[in-house]
Amino acid sequence: MEKLKSLIPEDLLQTVKSSSVDDLPSSSSSLLRLFLGLPQFHQAVSELTDPDLGCCGKNEETSLDLKRRGNLSFRSRDFHDALRFYSKALRVAPPDAIDGDKSLLASLFLNRANVLHNLGLYKESLRDCHRALRIDPCYAKAWYRRGKLNTLLGNYKDAFHDITVSMSLESSLAGKKQLQNELKAIPEYQNTQTSEHDDCHPSNYAGGDHLPSVQTKVKLRCVSTKDKGRGMVSDCDIEQESVIHIEEPFSVVISKSCRETHCHFCLNELPADAVPCPSCSRSVYCSESCQIQSGEMMLTSERDKHHIFHNLPDDIVEHIKGITPADVYYSENECIQEHQHECRGANWPAVLPSDAVLAGRVIMKLINQGKAVMDLSNLQEILELSHSYSMMNPESKLEMHLLSIVLIWCLSKSSCPDLSVCEAAVTQTIILLAQIKVNSIAVVRMKSSGDFLKCIPSGNVSAKEQIQSLEQIRVGQALYKTGSLFNHSCKPNIHLYFLSRGLVVRTTEFVPLGSPLELSYGPEVGKWDCKNRIRFLEEEYFFHCRCRCCSQINISDLVINGYCCVNTNCTGVVLDSNVATCESSKLNNFLTAPKSLDHHIKVWEKVHTDVGEVASSLLSKHRDSLHIEPDICLKCGSRCDVKNSHAAVNKAWNHLRRVDELINSGQANVSVISDCLRSIAVLRTFLHMYNKDIADAEDKVAQVCYLAEELLDARKHCEASIKILKRLYEDEHVVIGNEMVKLASIQLASGDSSGAWNTTKKFSKIFSKYYGSHAETLFSYLPCLKQEAAKALNLSS
Numbered sequence: 001m002e003k004l005k006s007l008i009p010e011d012l013l014q015t016v017k018s019s020s021v022d023d024l025p026s027s028s029s030s031l032l033r034l035f036l037g038l039p040q041f042h043q044a045v046s047e048l049t050d051p052d053l054g055c056c057g058k059n060e061e062t063s064l065d066l067k068r069r070g071n072l073s074f075r076s077r078d079f080h081d082a083l084r085f086y087s088k089a090l091r092v093a094p095p096d097a098i099d100g101d102k103s104l105l106a107s108l109f110l111n112r113a114n115v116l117h118n119l120g121l122y123k124e125s126l127r128d129c130h131r132a133l134r135i136d137p138c139y140a141k142a143w144y145r146r147g148k149l150n151t152l153l154g155n156y157k158d159a160f161h162d163i164t165v166s167m168s169l170e171s172s173l174a175g176k177k178q179l180q181n182e183l184k185a186i187p188e189y190q191n192t193q194t195s196e197h198d199d200c201h202p203s204n205y206a207g208g209d210h211l212p213s214v215q216t217k218v219k220l221r222c223v224s225t226k227d228k229g230r231g232m233v234s235d236c237d238i239e240q241e242s243v244i245h246i247e248e249p250f251s252v253v254i255s256k257s258c259r260e261t262h263c264h265f266c267l268n269e270l271p272a273d274a275v276p277c278p279s280c281s282r283s284v285y286c287s288e289s290c291q292i293q294s295g296e297m298m299l300t301s302e303r304d305k306h307h308i309f310h311n312l313p314d315d316i317v318e319h320i321k322g323i324t325p326a327d328v329y330y331s332e333n334e335c336i337q338e339h340q341h342e343c344r345g346a347n348w349p350a351v352l353p354s355d356a357v358l359a360g361r362v363i364m365k366l367i368n369q370g371k372a373v374m375d376l377s378n379l380q381e382i383l384e385l386s387h388s389y390s391m392m393n394p395e396s397k398l399e400m401h402l403l404s405i406v407l408i409w410c411l412s413k414s415s416c417p418d419l420s421v422c423e424a425a426v427t428q429t430i431i432l433l434a435q436i437k438v439n440s441i442a443v444v445r446m447k448s449s450g451d452f453l454k455c456i457p458s459g460n461v462s463a464k465e466q467i468q469s470l471e472q473i474r475v476g477q478a479l480y481k482t483g484s485l486f487n488h489s490c491k492p493n494i495h496l497y498f499l500s501r502g503l504v505v506r507t508t509e510f511v512p513l514g515s516p517l518e519l520s521y522g523p524e525v526g527k528w529d530c531k532n533r534i535r536f537l538e539e540e541y542f543f544h545c546r547c548r549c550c551s552q553i554n555i556s557d558l559v560i561n562g563y564c565c566v567n568t569n570c571t572g573v574v575l576d577s578n579v580a581t582c583e584s585s586k587l588n589n590f591l592t593a594p595k596s597l598d599h600h601i602k603v604w605e606k607v608h609t610d611v612g613e614v615a616s617s618l619l620s621k622h623r624d625s626l627h628i629e630p631d632i633c634l635k636c637g638s639r640c641d642v643k644n645s646h647a648a649v650n651k652a653w654n655h656l657r658r659v660d661e662l663i664n665s666g667q668a669n670v671s672v673i674s675d676c677l678r679s680i681a682v683l684r685t686f687l688h689m690y691n692k693d694i695a696d697a698e699d700k701v702a703q704v705c706y707l708a709e710e711l712l713d714a715r716k717h718c719e720a721s722i723k724i725l726k727r728l729y730e731d732e733h734v735v736i737g738n739e740m741v742k743l744a745s746i747q748l749a750s751g752d753s754s755g756a757w758n759t760t761k762k763f764s765k766i767f768s769k770y771y772g773s774h775a776e777t778l779f780s781y782l783p784c785l786k787q788e789a790a791k792a793l794n795l796s797s
């Protein structure tokens with residue numbers, strides 16, 4: 001991209017960078033004309049579309065080499081390395097390649113099945129045998145391995161049939177005899193289960209996560225609002241914790257960082273027996289059903305070899321046909337085909353940013369559905385999504401011009417020759433990219449619990465593990481057409497989460513009829529102060545937030561970055577100039593809007609009734625003093641030197657930041673704790689008691705104390721952090737739930753079973769408010785922590 005940018009003359013560069021939506025036809029056609037005439041452009045795009053130049057195609061030689069390396073690792077019993085090599089070999093193996101007298105793919109699946117068997121991953125191994133047999137139904141060793149696995153898994157009837165088929169394919173007498181013995185070793189199979197086949201039907205996708213249904217009585221409506229464009233509102237009273245919306249994405253693309261670890265269709269974590277895309281070496285799926293749903297063919301043998309088994313008993317032939325059907329059943333309608341146009345080894349989907357790949361998927365979906373015309377001139381009217389192109393910064397505008405030209409070119413060259421590379425297509429794609437910026441949603445998962453969950457049995461802190469903490473990873477980016485109609489609020493009343501690639505939206509409070517249903521696009525009251533939230537939304541989403549909390553005074557915004565008063569008897573708050581400017585403009589807007597004389601009083605009462613006892617401890621009780629100025633205490637009016645306080649706080653933080661390194665390198669000990677306590681004392685001297693920095697510092701100290709096995713102190717500091725966070729958010733905010741998970745693990749470790757049990761009940765209630773019955777599926781350590789707490793309570797009673 002940088003090379004292409006350098007080819008644009010200065011005047012055109014300026015035209016593009018300063019373009020508005022109305023200028024797009026002219027700026028995009030000038031840029032397109034320039035590029036089409038430049039050999040450097042053609043050179044660059046041919047590298048993106050030519051499968052021979054790219055690195056995403058199949059390659060028999062590489063696959064054979066990886067197979068050899070896998071074999072060596074297997075022989076030296078390094079099963080993890082062998083698994084890695086065979087999985088890589090599978091990704092680059094061409095579907096028709098032969099190794100010796102066998103299909104390369106079938107032999108790789110079977111080799112991997114052997115490795116998985118040795119690693120104790122029996123179900124995964126069974127699935128790989130199944131895959132080898134679907135490609136080659138006459139693969140005696142695969143039938144044999146399958147029989148062994150089915151025996152281990154207690155599927156004796158299947159095991160008997162598998163070994164019988166293997167025996168029928170075995171030519172040597174000695175071999176037949178050995179198999180005969182294996183058959184005899186299978187326990188009596190009457191009334192035993194049969195194995196679960198790896199179901200490849202598309203309706204069965206996504207690692208088993210099925211979307212819940214929307215509560216039957218819930219009604220929503222899309223309305224036009226004065227400040228925020230269209231938005232969703234409730235069309236009836238809606239109870240807290242109701243599922244109000246579910247939706248499959250219109251299009252989704254996996255994050256670059258998750259390409260090797262997550263399924264490219266459902267975005268769930270990949271199992272050890274992941275299946276590759278049959279046409280490229282880039283995409284990989286958790287199962288055949290995801291592979292097919294993505295629009296790919298499953299790897300199957302084209303020849304029907306079932307006649308070879310004609311002299312076997314009928315029930316065995318049926319068994320064979322059940323496992324190795326000649327045709328795989330799937331209907332075109334059930335396939336999303338979102339990946340096909342990126343296949344055949346072209347490099348551009350691996351190189352272009354996610355926004356552009358997502359745009360490519362949207363365009364191809366609309367073309368495949370017969371909705372978009374070939375010059376894409378009707379794209380906007382089909383999608384009906386909002387965008388903020390004119391508000392974007394000059395660099396983003398230039399980037400979008402370049403990306404849309406490159407994308408349209410790549411699509412037309414690698415998969416859709418009828419697509420016209422013209423000004424209309426480029427203009428519409430630029431708008432689509434702008435729509436994606438504002439409307440696409442990051443699909444997230446909680447980090448695998450296995451990475452950080454160590455449920456500590458009561459009274460035992462021998463493991464030097466960090467306290468539980470919840471980390472999200474961004475696994476993909478998706479466009480949900482209705483989901484994108486929910487506006488943002490810094491104090492949201494709905495919460496969204498994902499089951500596989502499906503979106504679930506839930507209310508987190510009671511929502512009366514006609515109220516806006518709004519979620520947080522990232523910033524929330526309690527997380528950042530008002531000016532930081534506004535800045536984030538302007539930079540990332542290109543709009544100025546008009547939610548209630550960004551236009552009216554609220555206590556959290558006043559204290560989150562506040563300083564304390566110099567007067568030690570005063571509990572008031574002092575603001576620096578940035579925060580004071582933002583907060584006083586909120587106050588002024590509020591005061592000046594209605595003109596009645598009574599207004600001042602009304603505002604004052606409102607402030608006090610809304611924020612209750614905290615407000616009265618922070619602000620002057622005299623109506624006339626309702627005035628926000630930097631460096632002046634809002635309660636007693638004392639002047640404070642915020643600059644000086646700021647320097648002292650920074651110094652303390654530099655110290656606390658170094659503590660992180662010690663925690664991570666496992667060097668947290670008692671001397672670190674006393675240093676941390678000194679830093680906290682500094683923070684408490686200069687900052688307001690509800691300043692978020694103190695909560696963060698307390699949290700850090702709790703961590704250090706926990707690692708140093710000073711559990712009572714760990715608990716005290718964890719509780720201190722929670723106390724502040726409750727003031728900044730609200731008692732039952734999910735952030736408090738997360739902190740309580742930490743508190744419960746400290747309580748468990750210190751043997752406080754009833755404390756742990758009570759905390760567990762509290763955080764379970766909070767998580768259920770946000771995630772309903774999915775909480776325990778999404779956070780697999782929650783049931784574990786609950787179980788430990790219950791066990792500890794029973795033991796102690």
Ligand SMILES: C[S@@+](CC[C@H](N)C(=O)[O-])C[C@H]1O[C@@H](n2cnc3c(N)ncnc32)[C@H](O)[C@@H]1O
Pocket residue numbers: 227228229230231385386387388438439484485486487488489541542543544545546547
């Ligand atoms: C994902 S869309 C939401 C639907 C949009 N209102 C529409 O008409 O299609 C995001 C856009 O909605 C508007 N919006 C959402 N929340 C807002 C808020 N709190 N304040 C101002 N505008 C908001 C902004 O224009 C933003 O770019």
